[in-house]
Amino acid sequence: MSKWIYFFEEGRSKDKHLLGGKGANLAEMSHLGLPVPAGFTITTQSCIHYLEEPDFFTSHLQEEILKAVSELELKTGRSFMNKEGLPLLVSVRSGAEVSMPGMMDTILNLGLNDERVKDLAELTNRHFAYDCYRRLLQMFADVVYGLAKERFDEQLDQAQKENGKPVQDFSQLEQEALVESYKKVYQSCRKSFPQDPADQLFAAVKAVFASWNNPRAKIYRQLNAISDKLGTAVNVQMMVFGNSDEESGTGVVFTRNPAKGQKELFGEFLLNAQGEDVVAGIRTPEPIQALAQHLPKAYQDFKDYAQILERHYRDMQDIEFTIERGQLFILQTREGKRTAQAALQIALDLVEEGLISQEEALLRINPKLVDQLIHPVFEPESLESAQPIAQGLPASPGAAWGKLVFTAQDAKRYHEEGQKVILVRQETSPEDIEGMIVSQAIVTSHGGMTSHAAVVARGMGTCCVAGCSDLSIKEEEKIVHYGKKSLKEGDIISVDGSSGKIYLGALPTSLIEKNENLEQVLLWADQHAQLEVRANAETIPDLRTAIKFSAKGIGLARTEHMFFGKARILEMRRLILADQEADRKEALVKLLTFQAEDFYQMFKEVGDRPLVIRLLDPPLHEFLPKEDVEIEEVAQELGKSPSLIRERIKQLVETNPMLGHRGCRLGISQPAIYQMQVEAVISSAIRLQQKGLAIKPEIMIPLIAEKKELDYLRALLEDHISHIFKKYSAQAFPYEIGTMIELPRACLIADQLAQAADFFSFGTNDLTQMTYGFSRDDIGKFINHYKNKEIISFDPFQTLDKEGVGELMRLAVEKARRIKPQLAIGVCGEVGGDPASISFLEEIGVDYVSCSPYRIPAARLAVAQASLLKKLEQERHQA
């Protein structure tokens, strides 16, 4: 015969499948000998049986429950079924293997009835006792009969009105009358509240079972791929009351300081109080250390148990306890939430104390926390009273305040006057770059996590909130509306790039400049890492940041960003608008001079680390002016007619630029641009070679869909490079030509591409756009509907979509390695810096990830975690 019910002391934490998460946790604490209020768990299997065959309840379960209750009465010395003795009240809680919203969760105080409530009133106090009873009546009606809770609240309101006083002050008779009015709600629906505690319990257990199949729970399981066959367990546990007398109390304590990480108990308690009183804030709790004076025995017990729990779980714990008439009960323990700083301190301390290994410490630190340690944050106190005025996407972490400006020009002007500025725009474009550099933070109303503003800000480590559609920004009028209010140029705001929130006024920030704990952890991390971490960077400051954060090289240097300086964009425009060969040549020569100097400086900065240079990617129309004023200006500078420029702009317009004439398609239709870029790369490497620094340039071709594109460009560039060596009378040196893998088709023909490429680099941003058919620029139009309806649970531009995009990448790696087992394969999209994606990237066999410089510390940790997890997985297989 199967066993349908387990007392807490019979289980362990590994029995989640049978006892549910909550039951297994209570069992584990009981097993450790902790004073957990006694109770038992009705198994998930019982639930499944009952749902398949309702007769099972009366034929099997009912008797077992009664037996368990009798045993509980014996254990506790209290009485649930009979009127004699101390009353035993119980809580009934659902608890599935996987935590799951949408199910019925809790009925408290089960066992109370018209008589028992009086016993409880004597034990505690009248208000509390009747409050418990009313809550039972209300919860029971909701859970068992589906009666709306509001109907009972109405009764309470009415009684308070009629009696002319708050419920705390009701007399015994008034309390009883209120209970009667609650029962009338039952009667109006032809139901009644069972006075027999056993009937209460049976009905509650059945209701919890049934809630497994309520529509919300079913949808949740469907959306989260949880089997309908798991069922939920039901926990029946004795209630304890911290408000019994002055030797009772309740509290919440962390075993270490969750803000800084020191090894000390940290928390609060209230005497003669229930858990809710601590939360309600009517009385001021005392620090836990004060308990030593009031109840020395309970305090000592708690300290001992806290240590047991910390040693058992080998981590800082967040513990809830209740003291009933001097006796301590532990109600719950869980891993304590902590700040980034505390997380590092605790992990390092636990290693030193010998509780955990270096590897475990590394696995425990959430890489996202690392971001907080390298960017400023608002001081927690200042946030407590601040109300955000708008909420956007947390596009680049950090916190800052400054004066609001609407244009890059204004940003520069204020900055020159020594003022801090926040640049607020509908969206930014490459021409705003100088204004962005001098801003404390950047806010946009349009664009997503991978918009221009977001990408550039992360690159610079500048705080950014993107896609903040709460703001209606009128750049020309220099005004921004939010709700019914507005802000103008010069107003001060504070921006939290980690939460996406925007505040009025200046909130103070703090940053730990040198974090030795972090450096220690990252050094450990590097020892365990398999994947290399490189940076996406091209400006000298970015390259320096990357190297400071120990990037192993540069995985992506985007050459187009270099064409946006004032002198350069003019030459780029001259090139695009040229109608004579001479003009075209002149522009190319000037651009060559600029680019050669760029690459020379970059190579010098990066030294012998790898540096992958991507040839021009965006469509040419991105370089042309947009506004009338600008068109006139360019026309004058280039000696062309504005109408000719407008005509050319019109010719270049594309319906879907993302799918248009860009990347290698430009290289093929206008080979001179790629030839110029390659000459700049090779000639600057020659210059450095002559100074004794051997460079092996890596040239990367974007947007390849077809092997012949790569064949054609490779032949073109190789031919051109051999001319360059001759032209500069230089000894030829090795170089590599690789390709971005950023179109679904490139993944599917990766075996062919591997024949023609020296290396691969996945461009996960574009690959995600094409695989989903999502445009990053337009996704804002519907993505909120998707989030609200839980149609997507993560942003695939931030965290790799393993099922779709990831599957294509896996295919590509397999196909490519079949042809060239040693082919170097990197990832240079946004997900390259996302810890949640890195395990998968390691699993499919990528060699390195490349991310913006300020994401490198988190990526170094994530990469180590991925390796450690893989090692653990292998050990598990071998065992």
Place this chain on the structure above:
Amino acid sequence: MSKWIYFFEEGRSKDKHLLGGKGANLAEMSHLGLPVPAGFTITTQSCIHYLEEPDFFTSHLQEEILKAVSELELKTGRSFMNKEGLPLLVSVRSGAEVSMPGMMDTILNLGLNDERVKDLAELTNRHFAYDCYRRLLQMFADVVYGLAKERFDEQLDQAQKENGKPVQDFSQLEQEALVESYKKVYQSCRKSFPQDPADQLFAAVKAVFASWNNPRAKIYRQLNAISDKLGTAVNVQMMVFGNSDEESGTGVVFTRNPAKGQKELFGEFLLNAQGEDVVAGIRTPEPIQALAQHLPKAYQDFKDYAQILERHYRDMQDIEFTIERGQLFILQTREGKRTAQAALQIALDLVEEGLISQEEALLRINPKLVDQLIHPVFEPESLESAQPIAQGLPASPGAAWGKLVFTAQDAKRYHEEGQKVILVRQETSPEDIEGMIVSQAIVTSHGGMTSHAAVVARGMGTCCVAGCSDLSIKEEEKIVHYGKKSLKEGDIISVDGSSGKIYLGALPTSLIEKNENLEQVLLWADQHAQLEVRANAETIPDLRTAIKFSAKGIGLARTEHMFFGKARILEMRRLILADQEADRKEALVKLLTFQAEDFYQMFKEVGDRPLVIRLLDPPLHEFLPKEDVEIEEVAQELGKSPSLIRERIKQLVETNPMLGHRGCRLGISQPAIYQMQVEAVISSAIRLQQKGLAIKPEIMIPLIAEKKELDYLRALLEDHISHIFKKYSAQAFPYEIGTMIELPRACLIADQLAQAADFFSFGTNDLTQMTYGFSRDDIGKFINHYKNKEIISFDPFQTLDKEGVGELMRLAVEKARRIKPQLAIGVCGEVGGDPASISFLEEIGVDYVSCSPYRIPAARLAVAQASLLKKLEQERHQA
């Protein structure tokens, strides 16, 4: 010891790998006993050996060649090496296994020298002999020494100028002097022309071998994935001369009439002439039947040989022959090119004659030809003298002439006056639809094979040339420029939608109204077909066409096209622009009425055939007005301010609409639209059910990327449908909800989607766009560069890209069938009607293809061919 040389009579057509294509064909004819001029083939293996080890030529091949030449002298009774006897001249031709441009191809008249030319002059005539010799000198210089041909042409021009007469009239001395001047060109490069025929031959063979590795040939092989290890064979064949005397001659003959298909010899000949004379058109050739009078023996021989060849190859042949002094030689035979009409007639006749089976007949007819039989064509004679003024993409087959108009309104106006019109626009939009319907043909300067104009025109069977960038169309000025000329409204042009060419004036057209041969062939085809052919259609005329062409159902009815009528688009705009719930509801109610009537008529038309209705797909901004005038108009009609409409248009603008807020994304963000559409579908089915016609509606959801999208919409629609059944007090009946598979991600998660879908339909148009990262609207900006540089060899929007898009589809079918083996899977993109793609679609296990109505006949044939090829393949495996 290996055999390096084969005489023609030693080989067969199967020996292509060793003898090359040309050699094997000559061998086959010799084997049949046909009088092929004697000769031998030096094998491809000899070429490979020589290229690897040049000494091989002197050590092995040279001696073998000399032996073969001796044998050839014996066989022909002529002399190559010695001066005595009739001179034996030979041609030397390359011939690889696979036909391959870029290689050296031919040297004629080898064996001539300063002496031999005189013998030949006696045998034929002086001009011809010296002409042959000069050509030998020129070709030899080109092939063996790489000397430019033009340098010899200069000598000829100069000699004619100096002698003051054409070369035909040169005296013996003048001819000899000219030969000497040719030799001087050799000398100027320190080369000489070998007088010894054997030296000529050795040099020529080596040059042909070497040409295997010339850069153009290597690139061609690389682009076409042909192995470098195949090598080329060399054919050495006796020259024969049809201009030897009045009993000599030459001709080209088809064994059946290539225009109509009747069984009769069809061709021409010239007495005392060389092949070039026939082509040159100086003399008028006589019909082949006239040869019976001139040379009865040769005529009878030719008739016999023609019959042998036709029976041997079991197809109509195109035969070249030469008669030298009364003796007939067959120089070449190949399958004769024929018109569509002839192809059908010949195939049916050959079946009747017992020469081929029904299956073979079906396999022989190119499905593309079928298109010609259901659309008008220009009469071939009229095309001979016509010069096209522009060339675009052949977007929809057919031929038509009419008066040029620039707007849909003008098209309607001219049409109402009883005039034929050709609508010429930069590109068409859904609002042009009424003008398109009344036009004889449609021409656009922008857009590709799958642009709006192209798709709609194919749907209507109207001739269309798209993307004709030779035309610069100014719609507002009503003028179109081409080159330096222009056309205005009312000018007459002719448009060939099968070739993409546009002509001035009216060219006569013809169409066979009822083609019994075609009907016969398609009936046979249906008996062999595995895949079903359905139609993409939604208008009543299109549905009727589809049914007339025996479509098995409607695979795609696009509901958005129904919103473009004048009354409907107003309601659609009211819906989109509504700022009050009442407006929105009013619009939805009206749209519901329209759609319900649409579906009622459609179901009635289609009867019990399947009809798949796709819910709204395009982004909402497509329904809003664009021009100022129109905005004002709409504002007035809807009682809104124009600025509000402009504001809304601005809000809806997308950077990449193809990747934007459309398809199921609209269904999720604005469920009311899909609910309205589903109500229209179900309520009209209820109406028909009440009249005794049982309908099983199939509802298709577009642009699914994620299972939860489908889950959400399916639940929403199922719920709504059960309300509809109640609302209309109708008995519920079965319906299906399926999904388009048109995003790469949908293919990758097809197993998940199969759980939630009743059927799949691949949308290959969008799938191709996303897989390549190509926008159909923008591809014109670079596609010509790709074609010119041979980077793409086919249009993936017309012919399925098997390696990329097809691979995703194969994956999707496998994954889906693993979950639901019986899941119905169709293809409803453009490639669904493309014969070249259908075999692949059958191979991966698709159930049906769906194409525009006028492509159905070709698709029915293609589908049968795919099944037959599969059967043949299976038989080959079993054998």
